[in-house]
Amino acid sequence: MPQLPQLTDANLSLHERVAELRFQRDDVRNALTGTTLVEDILTTLDWCNRTPQVSVLIMSGSGKAFSAGGDIKQMRDREGLFNGSTLQIQDQYRRGIQQLPLAMQKCEIPLIAAVNGAAIGAGMDLACMCDLRLGSTRALLGETFLNLGIIPGDGGAWFLPRIVGAQRAAELLFTGRLVKADEAKELGLLLEVVAEEDLLPRARALATQIAAKPPQALRLTKRLLKLGQNQELPEFLDLCASFQAMAHHTDDHIEAVNAFIEKRDPKFIGK
Numbered sequence: 001m002p003q004l005p006q007l008t009d010a011n012l013s014l015h016e017r018v019a020e021l022r023f024q025r026d027d028v029r030n031a032l033t034g035t036t037l038v039e040d041i042l043t044t045l046d047w048c049n050r051t052p053q054v055s056v057l058i059m060s061g062s063g064k065a066f067s068a069g070g071d072i073k074q075m076r077d078r079e080g081l082f083n084g085s086t087l088q089i090q091d092q093y094r095r096g097i098q099q100l101p102l103a104m105q106k107c108e109i110p111l112i113a114a115v116n117g118a119a120i121g122a123g124m125d126l127a128c129m130c131d132l133r134l135g136s137t138r139a140l141l142g143e144t145f146l147n148l149g150i151i152p153g154d155g156g157a158w159f160l161p162r163i164v165g166a167q168r169a170a171e172l173l174f175t176g177r178l179v180k181a182d183e184a185k186e187l188g189l190l191l192e193v194v195a196e197e198d199l200l201p202r203a204r205a206l207a208t209q210i211a212a213k214p215p216q217a218l219r220l221t222k223r224l225l226k227l228g229q230n231q232e233l234p235e236f237l238d239l240c241a242s243f244q245a246m247a248h249h250t251d252d253h254i255e256a257v258n259a260f261i262e263k264r265d266p267k268f269i270g271k
Contacts, residue, residue, distance in 0.1 A: 002054075005047045008036040011062075012044055017055040017211040018204060019048060026063025032122050033081045034071040038100055041126075045103045052270055055211035055218055057107070058203050059130065060114035066139070069121030075148065093153050097122065101155040104129035105226055108219045110210055114203040115139040115190065120178075125156030128163055128189070131225070132206070135190040136199040139181040147176040162229070164188050214252035215270040 004012050011022045021044050023030040023037055032038050041059070048054045061067055074080050081092050104111065104126075113119075113130035118140045127133050127141070135141075143160065145152050152173070161169040164187050172179070184190040194202050210218070220243045228236050247253055252268045259266035 002051045005043050007040040007043060010037060010040040010044070014054065016208065017053060017215070018058065018207040019044070019054050019056070020058045020060070020200075020204070023059075023061040023067060026061075026065070028071060029065035029068035029118065030061040030063070030123070031068045031071040032097060032100075032126070033069075034074050034079070037067070038097055042099060042103050045107050049106075049108045052215060054109060055213070055215050056110050056112065056207040058112045058114055058200075058207055059126070060200060060203070061116050063117075064138075065117040065123070066113070066115045066119040067123030067126055068118060069123040069125070069144075072148070075150075097154050100126070101129055101159070108222055110207075110218070110222055112203055112207055114199050115141070116196070116199055118142075120144055122152075122154045122156070125152060125154050125159060128156065128159040131222070133190050134199060134203050134206070135181045135184060135193050136196040137181050137193060138196055139184060139190065139193070140178055141184050141189055142176065142178040143172045144176045144178070146174065212268075214250065214256060214266075214268045216250050216252060217247050220247060 002014070004014065009023065009025045011024055013020045021041070025031065025035045025037060028034060030037065044057070048057050071080070075082050081096055082089065084092065110132065111130040113127040113133045115127055115133060115135040117136070117138050119127045120142050121144050124141045124143060143152065143156060151157070157169070157173060160172065164172070168187060179187065179189065181190065181193045185193050192202065224240065224243060227239060231239070251271045255268060256266050
């Protein structure tokens, strides 16, 4: 059992290759500013990349919200991230919350957001940075930055069009309206909507299904999925050939082939 990192505002657990990160700041609706949640997430992502015993990470909020994003009272009072000169604020964004999308994009394992309640502003963007999003019937999502006279400073306008398309992303960003769970599923923001009590069990079941795959090939597939977003096809195919050659030389590949031929369940060892 690998040693878990020490976190401040979130709890981390690991069971059978599935890690689960629960935000523990219900007092501020799991806001990403004014808490250590960004640092906790960054620490967890780095740990996941360095820990071969982890294949999937689930993120969810405790309490009523997934994450309320930025703390509006801090915005009003010009505190924390929102304090300082123009140059100071932009530098605080660059060195602070903007490290989150960079780390999420570089994470080598599948990320599942279990959206238990409100995911607003940067909270919605955090969910959109994950590979898969499941929501409870209480899920409520919104790109509400314009309502407060600001823009998605965390890079949300980069992720959203890749999920719902350019036109729908424009509508959500320009109106700042809130989207309930069923519509979020129709738009592709959520993969599934389940009852509140079924959210984490469903997320764990999906994560367990994914974690049962050969660990090295799973990480290579995740890397391809992200790298392919910004590469031309010829360069991407070269990368696919290199990754495929690596996969063909793993013990898990041979085990998968033998198990298929012998009609039995495979036993992967991550080598």
